[in-house]
Amino acid sequence: MSSRSTQQIHVVQLYPRDMNIYGDYGNALVLQRRIAWYGYEPVMHSYDPGDEFPAHADILIGGGGQDSGQDRIQQDLLSIGERLHSLAEAGTPMLMICGLYQLFGHYFETRQGRRIQGIGLLDVTTYGTDTRLIGNVVAESDQFGQIIGYENHSGQTYLGDDAQPLARVVTGEGNNEQDPHEGARHRNVLGSYLHGSLLPKNPAVADFLIAAAVQQKFGDSLGDLQAPDTAPVSLTELTEKARRSAASRPR
Amino acid sequence: MALRVPRSASIAVGKAARTLTRLRGGSGSAFPGLVVERIDPSFLARTLAQLPKGVVVVSGTNGKTTTTKMVVELLRGQGLKVLTNRSGSNFTRGVVASLLGEISLTGRLEADIAVLELDEAHAVHFVRAVRPRHSLLLNVMRDQLDRFGEIDTTAGMLRSIAQTTTEGVVLNREDSRVAGIAESLSGQQVRYFGLVPELRRHFPSDDELHSAITPDAGSAGGETPPRSGPAQPTTTPEGDGVPDGEEPVEPPGTGIISADSAGLPEADVLLTGLGTQRGSFRIGEQEVTTDLKVNGAYNTYNAAAALALVRMVLGEELDHQALLRTLAQVSPAFGRGESLTVAGAPVDLVLVKNPAGFRLGLSSFSADGVATMIAINDNYADGRDMSWLWDVSFDSLAAEGVAMVSGVRAYDMALRLSYDQVSIQAVEPDLKTALEAFLAAQPGQPKRIFCTYTAMLALRKHLAAYTDVEAFA
Ligand SMILES: [Zn+2]
Numbered sequence: 001m002s003s004r005s006t007q008q009i010h011v012v013q014l015y016p017r018d019m020n021i022y023g024d025y026g027n028a029l030v031l032q033r034r035i036a037w038y039g040y041e042p043v044m045h046s047y048d049p050g051d052e053f054p055a056h057a058d059i060l061i062g063g064g065g066q067d068s069g070q071d072r073i074q075q076d077l078l079s080i081g082e083r084l085h086s087l088a089e090a091g092t093p094m095l096m097i098c099g100l101y102q103l104f105g106h107y108f109e110t111r112q113g114r115r116i117q118g119i120g121l122l123d124v125t126t127y128g129t130d131t132r133l134i135g136n137v138v139a140e141s142d143q144f145g146q147i148i149g150y151e152n153h154s155g156q157t158y159l160g161d162d163a164q165p166l167a168r169v170v171t172g173e174g175n176n177e178q179d180p181h182e183g184a185r186h187r188n189v190l191g192s193y194l195h196g197s198l199l200p201k202n203p204a205v206a207d208f209l210i211a212a213a214v215q216q217k218f219g220d221s222l223g224d225l226q227a228p229d230t231a232p233v234s235l236t237e238l239t240e241k242a243r244r245s246a247a248s249r250p251r
Numbered sequence: 252m253a254l255r256v257p258r259s260a261s262i263a264v265g266k267a268a269r270t271l272t273r274l275r276g277g278s279g280s281a282f283p284g285l286v287v288e289r290i291d292p293s294f295l296a297r298t299l300a301q302l303p304k305g306v307v308v309v310s311g312t313n314g315k316t317t318t319t320k321m322v323v324e325l326l327r328g329q330g331l332k333v334l335t336n337r338s339g340s341n342f343t344r345g346v347v348a349s350l351l352g353e354i355s356l357t358g359r360l361e362a363d364i365a366v367l368e369l370d371e372a373h374a375v376h377f378v379r380a381v382r383p384r385h386s387l388l389l390n391v392m393r394d395q396l397d398r399f400g401e402i403d404t405t406a407g408m409l410r411s412i413a414q415t416t417t418e419g420v421v422l423n424r425e426d427s428r429v430a431g432i433a434e435s436l437s438g439q440q441v442r443y444f445g446l447v448p449e450l451r452r453h454f455p456s457d458d459e460l461h462s463a464i465t466p467d468a469g470s471a472g473g474e475t476p477p478r479s480g481p482a483q484p485t486t487t488p489e490g491d492g493v494p495d496g497e498e499p500v501e502p503p504g505t506g507i508i509s510a511d512s513a514g515l516p517e518a519d520v521l522l523t524g525l526g527t528q529r530g531s532f533r534i535g536e537q538e539v540t541t542d543l544k545v546n547g548a549y550n551t552y553n554a555a556a557a558l559a560l561v562r563m564v565l566g567e568e569l570d571h572q573a574l575l576r577t578l579a580q581v582s583p584a585f586g587r588g589e590s591l592t593v594a595g596a597p598v599d600l601v602l603v604k605n606p607a608g609f610r611l612g613l614s615s616f617s618a619d620g621v622a623t624m625i626a627i628n629d630n631y632a633d634g635r636d637m638s639w640l641w642d643v644s645f646d647s648l649a650a651e652g653v654a655m656v657s658g659v660r661a662y663d664m665a666l667r668l669s670y671d672q673v674s675i676q677a678v679e680p681d682l683k684t685a686l687e688a689f690l691a692a693q694p695g696q697p698k699r700i701f702c703t704y705t706a707m708l709a710l711r712k713h714l715a716a717y718t719d720v721e722a723f724a
Contacts, residue, residue: 026641029670066403136635150636195638200666231665231675238669238678242662245680246637249629249659 009035009213012045012054014062014100015073022152024063024097026197030206031059037227038210049076057087058213064098064153064195074116077103081119088121093188093212095205097198101183101191102126102155122184122191123160124175130154135251137172137194139182144204146170147182148246149194157193159184166192171251188212201243296380298350304331304364306381307564310374310412311389311429312405313608314553317545318389319368321557321581326364328577329561329570334362364564375408378415386416387560389553391428392607402428410435421559424515425454433516444559445518446552450525453548453614520559522552534558534571541575544582547615554578593690593717599699602707604633606642612701613647622698623648624655624689626682626706627664633703637663645671652676654692657685658706682709690717 013020013028028044035042045054049072065073077100088094096104105124108116132154139147147167156176159165165175166183174182174193183192190205192198199206211222227235299306309319323335334353354360369377391406406428413420413432419440423429433441446454524531524540530551531540545554558578562569591598599616603609629635637660645668652674656665661680668675676692679685689698702710 022636023638023641026638026667026670029641033670033672150638152636195636197638197641200641200670201663227669228672230669230672232677235666235669238662238665242660242666245660245662249635251635 006041007218008041008043008056009210009217010043010045010054010056010058011035012047012057012060014047014060014096015049015065015069015077016046016063017048018069018072019063019065019099021064021066021069022098022150022195023197024061024195027061027063027095027097027199027206030197030199030203031061031209033227034203034206034225035210037225038214038222039226040210040214049073053080053083057092058217059209060084060087060092060094060096061209062094062096062100062104064100070099070103074103077119078117081121084119085121088187088189091188091212091216093209093216094190095198095209096122096189096191097195098153098193101193102157104189104191105157105184106160108155121189122186123162124157124184124191125160126155126157128154129156131156131177133173133177133193135172136246136249137174137182138170138247139167139172139174139194140170141167144202144208146243146247147192147194147198147205148201148243149192149196149198151193152195153193157184162186166190171247196246201239201246203239293380295350295377298354298360299365299381301360302334302362302365304564305384305417307364307366307560308369308374308378308383308386308412308416309366309389309560310369310386310409311423312392312605313611314389314549314556315368315370317550317583318387318553318557319366320583321545321554322387322560323366324581325557325561325574325577326366326564328573328580329565329568330573331363332361334360334365336367369412375411378412383412383416384418385420385560385564386412387421387556388413388423388429388432389556390423390426390607392605406432413439419563421519421556421563423556424518425451430516440563442519442559442563443516444520444552444555445515445522446555447521447523450522450548453525454552454611518559519562520555522555525551530554532558535562537571539575541579543578544580546583547611549611549615550583554581557581591714591718593698593714594694596695597697598690598714598718599697600707600710601699601701602704603701604704606639609639609643609701613643613645616699618648618651618699620697621651622654622689622693622696623651624657624685624698624700625653625664625668626656626658626685626700626702626710627660628658628703628706628709629660630705633705640664640667643667645673648673655679655685655689657682657689658703661685682706683713686710686713 011028011031016025016028032042032044043056045057047053101122102108103118104122105118105126106120107118108126108128110116110128111130132152134152135150137149137151141147144167151172151174158176159181163184163186165181166185168180169182174180182194183190185191207222214220214222231238307322309315309322319335323333326333334350350360353362388409391402391409409429410432413436416439419442420432420436421442421444422432424443424445430443519535521533522530523533523538525548528543528546529540530543531538532555543551543554545551558574561574591600601612601616603612627637627640629637640663648668649672653668654676656668656675656678657680658664659680661678665675665678677688679688700710
């Protein structure tokens with residue numbers, strides 16, 4: 001049996017140049033570290049418009065951006081849409097935040113009624129509004145427990161019949177002002193509005209992505225996390241305390 | 252129908268409110284301004300219109316306070332009587348409040364010029380009421396996005412300031428969003444301050460971030476890669492407040508050095524060299540190297556901005572020798588690289604409020620031999636969103652570690668450091684307890700505290716028990 005440290009997990013960040021606002025970089029960093037702390041070798045890839053798509057893609061992540069950033073990536077995203085669909089149907093774990101969550105849906109309709117095409121990987125549609133939903137969010141998920149983050153979006157997203165909500169909002173708005181849903185899920189693809197960054201304070205989500213990748217690629221289940229001791233208390237305890245203080249803050 | 256209160260009446264009411272606030276132990280800044288604003292909305296415009304050299308506005312995401320202070324001192328060094336909003340409440344009300352202190356009951360303002368630091372969010376309202384004669388626009392960075400929504404919106408606010416300015420605008424030519432404002436101006440004189448290309452590496456931009464996680468590439472440092480490929484502004488998901496097609500497509504990138512160094516306009520003042528508390532500038536045609544009281548690359552670059560503005564304001568009247576004498580004496584604003592002495596050892600306070608500012612703080616001051624504390628609050632004035640901590644790399648603290656992490660969001664910060672594998676000695680959310688432990692742990696060792704705005708206010712209050720801390724009022 002080969003040592004795990006030679007077993008590589010390839011993480012592809014979609015469009016980090018244009019879509020990395022509000023700390024979405026933290027999601028990439030947390031995956032990179034935790035993959036290593038689980039005994040695998042993380043290999044990080046960036047994919048920007050016009051790049052050659054990486055040959056290996058075990059986990060895909062993407063973030064939010066400025067309006068102008070979304071303009072730049074939309075055509076390119078459509079051009080790799082088929083590839084992303086086949087990865088998703090094969091069970092590849094993905095996490096798309098905010099702007100890329102919207103473009104992973106069917107379309108984004110602006111307030112002027114113009115439709116911006118997404119790749120339809122998630123059965124969701126988004127409508128531009130004049131209201132910006134901003135603030136701390138606490139949501140409950142059956143699978144991941146309490147999910148904690150920060151939302152900042154004016155597009156409002158509605159789920160179709162084929163999408164499951166990622167969580168139900170307890171504090172904040174989530175997908176829209178109408179229903180209590182936050183985020184969406186299809187197979188191992190997760191969409192969410194939560195920045196924060198999402199993964200540092202929600203390691204259950206990070207470990208879901210890693211576990212799915214490891215299962216897919218090597219048929220392994222995750223062992224114990226071997227995080228180095230760099231603080232007076234363990235990473236698990238720091239995380240728990242950070243979650244508790246975040247959940248107690250005003251919106 | 253509006254009731255017009257005579258001017259002398261509104262001044263008297265405002266002055267009374269100011270005295271009252273002082274007596275009640277308030278800072279005397281926001282409350283009296285509010286009173287006058289309600290009574291007499293045109294008070295500001297009317298009063299400021301008397302100034303012989305008009306109103307100068309300084310705005311941008313980072314460095315407003317220090318730059319405003321430098322401009323004020325440079326102008327005072329030229330013998331001018333300068334009015335400014337030093338109270339730290341950089342809103343219209345704060346401006347009204349500072350005016351009330353300088354005005355006679357007959358409404359005469361004892362000053363030649365007003366130099367006002369304006370928060371981007373409030374500047375637009377202000378410049379509608381009071382058109383500045385000159386303005387200085389520093390940068391657009393990721394800051395307080397939970398309040399303003401989008402960087403492009405912030406850039407739009409700065410553009411409004413420039414467009415309402417009557418005579419001349421000074422722009423940061425290294426920040427493409429700020430430099431691009433020139434295209435929307437007609438009639439105003441436009442000048443620039445800038446950096447020589449060799450110094451660009453001292454100024455990390457927001458855009459370098461994405462390269463930081465690229466594997467095996469060694470990541471850190473390096474220039475922002477040039478952008479290629481035409482932007483296709485056909486869509487607007489995640490809608491903003493701008494009708495389709497009206498918003499010009501801004502060049503990508505934010506931060507101090509987002510512009511490509513090729514093809515930049517000529518700078519009136521150029522920062523050409525950095526030393527320890529020394530800076531070299533090309534001012535107009537003249538090369539100057541001078542000692543400085545301000546430290547850090549960032550503050551030195553702000554000095555270049557201040558010089559360019561003062562040159563524009565004074566034109567032919569400028570006394571160049573006096574300018575250089577004052578420049579050497581200008582000190583940083585409160586909390587911006589401010590140094591205190593506690594039990595014989597220096598304690599630096601560095602205000603951090605957004606990723607670019609935090610990165611500048613980390614790269615401007617070496618961590619060697621220094622005990623570091625980080626205090627992060629998430630009150631309204633700090634910004635509630637903690638996402639920005641993940642946009643800063645803390646690798647430069649890895650060698651020495653961090654002695655203390657504090658503030659309301661101490662555990663968020665501790666988590667951030669842990670994922671950068673920076674060791675932490677202690678985490679204590681309570682600022683007073685944390686400060687006492689931090690000061691006691693390594694007597695005699697130089698210390699540095701990176702802190703958000705409200706954490707800094709609290710820490711300064713506690714530090715007053717140890718040392719002389721300039722009153723913040
Ligand atoms: Zn977002």
